[in-house]
Amino acid sequence: MLEFLQQMINGLSIGSIYALIALGYTMVYGIIKLINFAHGDMYMIGAYVGMISVTTFKLPFVLALPATMIVTGVLGVVIERIAYRPLRKSTRVAALITAIGVSFFLQNAVSRIMGAKIYTFPPVLDNRTFMFYGLRFNTQQIAIFVTAILLMILLQVIVKKTKVGRAMRSVAVDQDAAKLMGVNVDRTISLTFAIGSSLAAAAGILVGIYYNTINPLMGFAPGLKAFVAAVFGGIGIIPGAMIGGFAIGLIETMVSGYGSTLYKDAVVYVILILVLIIKPSGLLGKNRKEKV
Amino acid sequence: MKNTFLNKKNLTWLILGVAFFFLIQLLIQVGVITPYYRVTMYWICLFAILGVSLNVIIGVTGQFSLGHAGFMSIGAYSAAVVLRSMPNLTGLFIGMAIGALISLFVSMVVAIPTLRLKGDYLAIATLGVGEIIRIVILNMKITNGASGISNIPYLISWPLMFFFVFVSIMFSANFKNSAIGRACISIKEDEIASEAMGINTTKYKVMAFMFGALIASLAGALYATTYYVIKPETFGINNSINILVIVVFGGMGSLTGSAVAAIVLGIINNVFQPLAEWRMIIYALALIVIMIFRPQGLLGTSEASLKTIFSLDTYKNALKGLIDLVTLKKFRVAAASTGKGKQR
Numbered sequence: 001m002l003e004f005l006q007q008m009i010n011g012l013s014i015g016s017i018y019a020l021i022a023l024g025y026t027m028v029y030g031i032i033k034l035i036n037f038a039h040g041d042m043y044m045i046g047a048y049v050g051m052i053s054v055t056t057f058k059l060p061f062v063l064a065l066p067a068t069m070i071v072t073g074v075l076g077v078v079i080e081r082i083a084y085r086p087l088r089k090s091t092r093v094a095a096l097i098t099a100i101g102v103s104f105f106l107q108n109a110v111s112r113i114m115g116a117k118i119y120t121f122p123p124v125l126d127n128r129t130f131m132f133y134g135l136r137f138n139t140q141q142i143a144i145f146v147t148a149i150l151l152m153i154l155l156q157v158i159v160k161k162t163k164v165g166r167a168m169r170s171v172a173v174d175q176d177a178a179k180l181m182g183v184n185v186d187r188t189i190s191l192t193f194a195i196g197s198s199l200a201a202a203a204g205i206l207v208g209i210y211y212n213t214i215n216p217l218m219g220f221a222p223g224l225k226a227f228v229a230a231v232f233g234g235i236g237i238i239p240g241a242m243i244g245g246f247a248i249g250l251i252e253t254m255v256s257g258y259g260s261t262l263y264k265d266a267v268v269y270v271i272l273i274l275v276l277i278i279k280p281s282g283l284l285g286k287n288r289k290e291k292v
Numbered sequence: 293m294k295n296t297f298l299n300k301k302n303l304t305w306l307i308l309g310v311a312f313f314f315l316i317q318l319l320i321q322v323g324v325i326t327p328y329y330r331v332t333m334y335w336i337c338l339f340a341i342l343g344v345s346l347n348v349i350i351g352v353t354g355q356f357s358l359g360h361a362g363f364m365s366i367g368a369y370s371a372a373v374v375l376r377s378m379p380n381l382t383g384l385f386i387g388m389a390i391g392a393l394i395s396l397f398v399s400m401v402v403a404i405p406t407l408r409l410k411g412d413y414l415a416i417a418t419l420g421v422g423e424i425i426r427i428v429i430l431n432m433k434i435t436n437g438a439s440g441i442s443n444i445p446y447l448i449s450w451p452l453m454f455f456f457v458f459v460s461i462m463f464s465a466n467f468k469n470s471a472i473g474r475a476c477i478s479i480k481e482d483e484i485a486s487e488a489m490g491i492n493t494t495k496y497k498v499m500a501f502m503f504g505a506l507i508a509s510l511a512g513a514l515y516a517t518t519y520y521v522i523k524p525e526t527f528g529i530n531n532s533i534n535i536l537v538i539v540v541f542g543g544m545g546s547l548t549g550s551a552v553a554a555i556v557l558g559i560i561n562n563v564f565q566p567l568a569e570w571r572m573i574i575y576a577l578a579l580i581v582i583m584i585f586r587p588q589g590l591l592g593t594s595e596a597s598l599k600t601i602f603s604l605d606t607y608k609n610a611l612k613g614l615i616d617l618v619t620l621k622k623f624r625v626a627a628a629s630t631g632k633g634k635q636r
Contacts, residue, residue: 035412086584093356094587096412097540101579104533108572220529224423227416266427269420276417277405 002134007257013141015249016148020203021226022241024196030172030236031192037099040223041106046072046201047214054122061124068205069198076197077190111216118215121208144206151202228272234282313454334518336558337453338511341460343538343550345507351545352468353500354480356415359422360508360535365527367391367509368516372441379445388513392506399505403498430524440523448518460507464547476500537575543589586613
């Protein structure tokens, strides 16, 4: 039982990171129906920008986090402007291929600029372990969990309570109608990319702190897993992405804790395929009839 | 056109193919194609096979698959394992047959449930399948895990390679031009409409997927014996993207386009050998630029036929396509014309 609870704690902290990445996927998908394949790489970029801001600019964690989020958010907007906007009216497969291209570009550009070697992330948060009723708690894990939850609350407030949030929701429902109501659709989409990318960047820093190492290809697997999380919870639905993220994190830790570490990635893909076959709209999604 | 096998058109293609074979064979004999260029030539042949087979799935049937390298790896590993105990051509053929059977079986198991998905969902599901295949191979004893299989006997020769290129392109072309192919094309154009016309969409989608997987596994076996060494990461997502670039560049739906794209990319890779580390960046940029400025690729959905090969218009159009790409003009025009494709 104690072992199980311990796995739960580990699963929740990694799950909160998946949830942060999944939010970006789900927001972008909800608004322009694009699987932003490059989203996992925004997370990688976030980790690099975070490392640079901590080592070169000597920022403390509390400042490095927002700085990284802003820089990566701007990059997300630039990518949207250059690569995705010209394709907004084209087929979805064309947009997906472009997204794959962007993903590969980011990976390879970073490994050209920074070198393909693995960097060590400086320990910006103190790493202490304490016991509580026989359970091992790590201060870093708690910091990751709390930061992720705070960001999610912030996102909920932005989406539900502010004017831009209302614009985002309206564009997601019907772009043309939103335009008629005076919503600046282009700017709203850019803003969605900015928010999604900055959440991914936050996840990148948190992972850098947690695992200590970052490399140019680190975005691929978590990106896919976060996508699975978004699909699992119902793509396009923000609470769904959070639930999905935590669920995938828990499942992954349970598989590597009780089964085999080697197969933990395969299990996630199997879950993806099962969800897509059994209930493609996800946990919180509603089934929609296909229309001609 | 009459419905006989040996009509004029097929005969001309056959004669052209045989002439091409002997031309290259002669060049190898004389020494114009050195072993160094032969490596490039084999690369082109392998990726022409892979591109054409993926194009049957993506371009003809309109099902977006990102797991092609997975099926390639099944063929490669089957061949390598058999070749370990039987290092000759018989072993290669037995390995190919085993790989073909396994990948037919796997692709059928995968296809029946996943092909219910559409567009981007299907892409991610097939990507997941490719990764699952890779992880399973990584963890199996017989495949020697992460270090892979090395010292695979080098059995490839130009006649062997040519035979497989010719056969796979011929079968793919036949597939496209048959009743099955027309059913697949109608599924690509509009799945609901073709279902209403009485086409069993699931059946044809599964057929196309299995066909592509079968050819990919043959190419995988040839890959294993051409490059001596195979590792699980050789067949990761990078390789699937490589094949996708060829399909997109040549034109989704044009089998000959894929073959031409494989040749062009093979030559480009060879010329820009010193820039090898920039290659993936260039590939990635090429994908984006092609999608924005010329989403139909070099040849669109048209095939090079005998008539077009000997007509100037083809080259003019291809050149125009290249110029479009290089000059990055027609920004809005291209975006507007792609808008014609219905969005779902």
